[in-house]
Amino acid sequence: MSMRVPFHDLSAVNPPLREAFHRALDRVIDAGEYQLGAELVGFQDDCARRVGTRHAIGVQSGTAALVLALRALRIGPGDEVITPANMDISVPAAPRLVGATLRWADVGLTSHTLEATAVEGAITPRTRAVIVPHAYGFVADLDAMEAICRPRGIAIIEDACLAFGSRHRGRVVGSIGDVGCFSFGPYKPLGGLANGGLVTTNDDGLYRVVRMLRGYGRLDPERVATPAERETLRFEEEGLNLKLDNLTAAFLRVKLAYAEAWIERKRAIGEMYMQGLRDAGVGMPSILPGSDPVPWKMPIRVPDRERVLSDLEARGVQASLLYIPPMHRQPVYVRAGLNVAALANTDCLGAETLCLPVNPTMTDDDVRTVCDAVREAVAKTGA
């Protein structure tokens, strides 16, 4: 069934850029640079400037970014990492993939992001890092995380995979923690034509190690000018092949040119939802004071979610359930026997949250259509 307001809008966003994508492909073929190359370097530089960090390293996905960030922080067996359970599986999987122990912490019922008290309660002498996702683009309480983590020497890994362009106190997310991780998967806020990701940091040491580990364990020759210099490159340790491809970076640069306009549009749509659904009997996300979020999707809490979902669909509005059931209820983590008792808010959000579309091609009329449909669907539940 064709939807009046689809959940994603790639079929409206990408085809008009076809010519620019073709020119990007031609540039890569003409340059003959298929791996590390000028497109990747240019994209990394653009991203570092935009995020406001000294360094940005293109990698294959958001998952790769998280794993490489942890490895660069030298986190592994015997160490503990705290994460929430209401996001993508890569968030809790990354610590376990590097051999660390996972500790869950609960999220706020309106913020959808990590709660300071929950993080504090999960800290042990072995805690080395907290992965802090900016859920659906809404900024997590970084001030509180810094107050907790800095004195204890615990690293903050900002997961900005859904939050490209969101700001906190004027700074772009991904530049505030020790490391920032981004995803450019096709459906992400800056969605490529293939998978992609980015690690951002101001730390020269972390930069060097991430660059090395994304390229088999040898400092990549991307910025090395001469063949003689290349000769000096040696394998320092065992890495993986997790580089962002030059072609993928070239396509991403095409889209990066539109990022600011799309960010503005998504902010405006977010504000329209906040206004339009006030007093509609739904739980709207709270906005951290001092933050300027760019919603990726709009998470709302509704009574009788299944019924609301199907009512919306009947009106041509495609909403979606994301990260459900929450990760601590997924078989892999149930089998791991992790403590889930303290995740009451996560369970509650998992039972009641649905996500509304926030896409740059949506018109004001589309947003009003969604708001009207939500109001009517919720009213029918009698809640």
Ligand SMILES: Cc1ncc(COP(=O)(O)O)c(C=O)c1O
């Ligand atoms: C919060 C969050 N972190 C990490 C990822 C992983 O990104 P990727 O799919 O590029 O590996 C996702 C993907 O959905 C995500 O939503």
